[in-house]
Amino acid sequence: MIIRLLKPFALTAAITLALGAAAADAPRSSIDPAKLDSKAGACTDFFGYVNNISMKNDPIPADQTSWGTFNKLRERSLVAQHDILDAMALNKAAAGTIQQKIGDFYASGMDEAAIEKAGYTPIKDDLKRVDGLRNPDDIAELVRDYAAQGDALLFDFERGADFKNSTMTIGFANQGGLGLPDRDYYLKTDAESKKLLAAYQAxxxxxxxxxGVKKDDASKQAQAVVDLETKLASASLTQVALRDPNNQYHLVSMAEGDKTTPHFSWLKYFAAQGVNGQTGFSLAQPEFFATMDKLIAEAPIAHWQAYFRFHIVASAAPALSKAFVDERFAFTGKTFQGQKENKPRWKRVLGATNSEMGMALGELYVAKTFPPEAKQRAQDMVNDLHDALKTRIENLDWMSAQTKKQALEKWATFMPKIGYPDQWRDWSGLSISRDGYVANIRAADKFNHAWEMGKIGKPVDRREWGMTPQTVNAYYNPLLNEIVFPAAILQPPFFDAKADDALNYGAIGAVIGHEMTHGFDDEGSQFDAKGNQHDWWTAADKKDFESRTAKLVKQFDDYIAIGDLHVNGKLTLGENIADLGGINVAFDALHAALKKHPQAVIDGLTPEQRFFIAFAHVWEGQYRDEALKLLVNTNPHSPSRFRAMGAPSNMPAFAQTFQCKPGDVMVRSAETQVKIW
Known part of the structure; x- marks a missing residue:
């Protein structure tokens, strides 16, 4: 998933661990020494040492583009959710309950016969409206009307906390409108990029x-779509540039916004979203919107008709008949990510259910899988990591007392959220039936969009969650200074109350430390204790911080992911800082725990060895070539191999634990070793 600052900093894009069983009367080690690859060697290829044998024995399934610890835990979560949905679909609940709405939504998506019979009838009226476009005013009206239905065309619009006043919610307009996931897919001129763009056009x-478009005309329209999108791409910022908060927030008045887009009225747009009385909003990338406006005014109407026609069809395709599903998968799954088979229907409909009513499903998921005592145990561990981070900040040898004071103020205001929200969302205004899958999706889209827009101009609700409890992930939100750990990640192999401390601290401990460190990475460090974008650093400390992070950029720039494609150290910097800080904080917390509860050698491994092995197990993951290229080109997370090796190689404690020597791959020289938090 691509995470920007407006959205939470997540732990992972998509990646997973099979730990074995242990005796019930002893701390659970869950590490099988026979599965450690001595040929790889801990000091040479620590990722391979821990994961090679497991990956060899468990290849990527046909319906997956990557496979590892996270994927396997996600599959476990999906099975639990599937059981809930099957029960809801079979046992019709009272009208108006979340059980009825979830059950009917899922049942409508599983009704293949009705979906096949409908073909593309559910979007015929939309296509007629596109046929009726005549001028720039019609284009602007269509964009704002579809936005009000929860269907973003041409650009993205969402609500979020004001960067300069994080207690208030404002609207954010962001670049978008592309059918491919990044601008570079349109602009690169190498042979592989040209081939992929040609496949997209086809x-x-x-x-x-x-x-119903005739084949010859469809080819011409496809060319027009690609031409328009290429012009939008040329005006779009790169993924690296988008990591800069200054490129994510640009507050303007309505009049200033209209000056940038004279053919697109922001006052009318806000009114169409049901938002009135706003004096301004964030027009985050002005150059993109100026280009968009120029295209609205100057591009041929026929080109715009082709553009909207395609995007409406592409958006609906996964919910339409088999021909549409197959064509969409043939490109986005097979060609683009190397996926061999489409996911089974139940997984696809479950995905749609999560997209539209994820929190409603989450309420049922938590009741089934996450007892209150699990929440308390996780909270205790968060407290341990929180204390360890404070100690590390206090003992930093490169930071002045003045900046440390500000950092500790931010540390003191961290707000952890564990498992699930304290208050569940109200779904009483949403009407769902068993008749019409597309109609249900659209009803939910409209309902959710109205709910989102209804928050603009109001105080930020700090109780809200940005992920559902059934999501196997975690995140940090700098605007609320919160760290959030959904229920689905707080279970084995990440967190197991019966496991020994070394495994828990190496796995979920490093995850907790990772999210905390996001508050002090290259982006999070630009926000203060109240969540406002504010420079709280001395000039000298900021310079030292940037010098240290530059070494981490260089470290990851040097990693080769596949062929001649290197990891992008600037794009992945925030996640790499968080990994490095997270594992150091967790290692310190483990030692504090061992002073209270000493642990001996288990399965021939010391607590420190088990800690690092558990950390590398978390990042077990393998990718299809196409998926790996997509990850490196667009995602702020490094491939799993480099996450398992990058941070530990900067720790003298790792070299000591595995008796590595200077010159070993996992021992960085004093000049290149990175120490930040």
Whole structure:
């Protein structure tokens, strides 16, 4: 998933661990020494040493693009959710309950016969409206009307905390409008990029043919779509540039916004979203919107008709008949990510259920899988990591007392959220039936969008969650200075009350430390204890911090992911800082725990060895080549191999634990070793 600052900093993009069983009467080690690859060697290839044998014996399933610890735990969560949905669909609940709405939504998505019979009838009226576009005013009206239905066309719009006043919610307009996940797919001129863009253009044409466009005309329209998107891409910022908070927030008045887009009225746009009385908003990337406006005014209407026709079809395709599903998967799954088979229908409909009513499903998931005592145990561990981070900040030898004071003020205001929200969302205004999958999706889209827009102009609700409890992930939100750990990640192999401390601290401990460190990474460090974008550093400390992070950029720039494609050290910097800080904080917390509860050698491994092995197990993961390229090109998370090795190689404690020597791959020289938090 691509996470920007407006959204939480997540732990992972998509990646997973099979730990074995242990005797019930002893601390659970869950490490099988026979599965450690001595040929790889802990000091040479620590990722391979821990994970090679497991990965060899458990290849990527046909319906997956990557496979590892996170994926396997996600599958476990999906099975639990599937059981809930099957029960809801079979046992019709009282009208108006979340059980009824979830059950009927899921049942409508599983009704293949009705979906097949409908074909693309559910979007025929939309296509007629596109056919009726005549001028720039019609284009602007269509964009704002579809936005009000929860269908973002041409650009993204969402609500979020004001960067300069984090207690209040404002609207954010962000670049978008592309059918491919990043601008560079349109602008690169190497042979592979050209081939992929040509495949995308063919896909556009194929979808248009499915809604009745003649083949020759579909090819021309596909060219028009790609041409328009390429112009939008040329005005879009890179993924690296988008990591800069200054490129994510640009507060303007309505009049200033209209000056940037004279053919697109922001006052009318806000009114269409049901938002009135606002004096301003964030127009985050002005150059993109100026180009968008120029295209609205100057591009041929026929080109815009092709553009909207395709995007409406592509958006609906996963919920339409088999021909649309297959064509969409052929490009986005097979060609783009190397996926061999589409996921089974139940997983796809479950994914849609999570997209539309994830928190409602989460309420049922928590009741089934996450007892209150688990929440308390996780809270205790968060407290341990929180204390360890404070000690590390206090003992930093490169930071002045003045900046430390500010850092500790931020540390003191961290707000942890564990397992699930204290208050569940109200779904009483949403109407769902068993008749019409697309109609249900649209009803939920409209309901959710209205709920989001209703928060603009109001105080930020600090009780809200940005992830559902059934999500196997975690995140930090700098605007609320909160660290959030959903229920689904607080279970084995990440967290196990019966496991020994070394495993828990190496796995979930490093995850907790990772999210805390996001508050002090290259982006999070630009926000203060109240969540406002504010420079709380002395000039000398900031310079030292940037010098240290530059070494981490260089370290990851040097890693080769596949072929001649290197990891992008600037794009992945925030996650790499968090990994490095997280594992150091967790290691310190483990030692504090061992003073209270000493542990001996288990399975021939010391507590420190088990800690690092558990950390590397978390990042067990393998990718299809296409998926790995997509990850490196667009995602702020480094491939799992380098996450398992990058941070530990900067720790003298790792070298001491495994008796590594200077010159070993996992021992960085004094000049290149990175120490930040």
């Amino acid at each position: 896909h556009v044409a194929n979808l248009l043919v499915l809604v």
